[in-house]
Amino acid sequence: MSARNRVRNEAPSSAPRPVRIGVSSCLLGQKVRYDGGHKRDRFATDVLEPFVEWVPLCPEVEIGLGIPRPTIRLERDENGEARLVMPSTGEDLTGRMAQWAEEKVDRLLELDLCGYILKKDSPSCGMERVKVYDRNGVPARSGTGTFAEVLLRKAPYLAVEEEGRLNDARLRENFISRVFAARRWLDMQAEGFTRARLMDYHARHKFLCMARNQAGTRRLGRLLGSATGRDSDPLLARAYLEEFTAVMRRPPSPKGHANVLQHLAGYVSSSLDAADRGELADSIHAYRRGLLPLVVPLTLIRHHARRQERTYLLEQAYLSPHPHELMLLNHV
Ligand code: SF4
Incomplete structure (x- = not known):
């Protein structure tokens, strides 16, 4: 279970807690890419930076591939599975990356992340449409990076985007709205979930949801309205978060x-x-x-x-x- 679903008994603090965002290190200008370069993203470093606390991570460096390093890519095996492979040596890095990612994502979620920005097209970090090569060396844009796949699976409620998609003004605004809504959710979680706090959260976020999905907003209201004393508050919170995430994923028209x-x-x-x-x-x-x-x-x-x-x-x-x-x- 992610940190966002656990109940904490931390003492309430009046100081604002940091808005922590995980990020592919190369997007912050860190020279961690295979060729020793970076892919600095101006929105992240010039616009967002004063308002957030970054948690930078380069999965390929973390599993010990070094800088510079031979290129790696996703290849489709005979069972149809995408494997993370270093073509120059033939080494299959899938297990090494996946095992490291399973543990790392658990530790990341302990940090109360509010969002994650991934580097597009990367066989490790790419969120979608990453090239996967067939046995003839022909690529199809059908894959997800090996680290990103673990992150998306283990943190289904986290706001995750690629830097390329954040060039779209609507997607960018929606992502940042989700990030700050997550901070407010985590603040509530830190004080302990109660039905009254969930009702208050819903009251404050009702119109944010309504702009995206009126039927989903009504479902959220019914969920809280029909909860009985027998429902445990953390379970109710989890059900609410699941529906809230589904509503907030879609940018408003x-x-x-x-x-x-x-x-x-x-x-x-x-x-x-x-x-x-x-x-x-x-x-x-x-x-x-x-x-x-x-x-x-x-x-x-x-x-x-x-x-x-x-x-x-x-x-x-x-x-x-x-x-x-x-x-x-x-x-x-
Ligand atoms: S895309 Fe990911 S793995 Fe590749 S250099 Fe950037 S942070 Fe490292």
């Missing part, structure tokens, strides 16, 4: 956001004069048509919620899913 924005506008509109009400409605409409970034109607709703002292709205993760300085909601 502009239509999903517009529905939530209309809903939130309903809380503040009745206290607004006609001009302010019209401005808010117009900004939502313009966002829906792709003429304004999401941050505009969100900022207006936050502004009115603050002026009207609408605590319920101000506590919504949807209005501040991640640090504003990341400017992830500023694209059209």
Whole structure:
């Protein structure tokens, strides 16, 4: 069971806990690649770095392959299994990598990771569409890196992305939303799961979920509403996390956001004069048509919620899913 599913009895601390993200070391500019180079990712090092604590890891170096080293790749064997192979020597590294990864991922999850960024295309780190060579040396983009495969299997609730996919603004924003939602989940876990805390978490994340999947959000509400005293809180938490992860995996569409924005506008509109009400409605409409970034109607709703002292709205993760300085909601 991952660290995210265990109940802790740590003393609550007022100091914010670090947002820890595992990362393929080469993406941070560390010269660990087979050729002694790196694959520095600017979003990670220049934008994200001030807000997170990295846990860098190079699986190939960790299993002792050295820098520089001969290239390795995935090859399909006669049973259809993808093997991690060093073509220059014919050495099969699958067992060595997989065994090391099983133990390493367990230790990583003890660190309360909130997410993981993997290097795309790597036979060790790649999350999807990694080249797998058949017996004739013909590649098909059908594989997952050997380390990544273990990570994804052992940490099914962890937000995991490749740096290549993070170039897509919607995927990037969704990944970071999941990372910060995980930090808040871990904070709750540190205080101990209770039904009341789960209800509070759900209340704060309801609109974040609604923008992605309304039916899934209703299922989450029913799950908590139908829980009885006989249900153990950690089991309930696990069931909630499973459904929450499924909902949060899918990035919200502009239509999903517009529905939530209309809903939130309903809380503040009745206290607004006609001009302010019209401005808010117009900004939502313009966002829906792709003429304004999401941050505009969100900022207006936050502004009115603050002026009207609408605590319920101000506590919504949807209005501040991640640090504003990341400017992830500023694209059209
Ligand atoms: S992709 Fe993974 S294994 Fe390859 S150099 Fe980067 S961290 Fe190391």
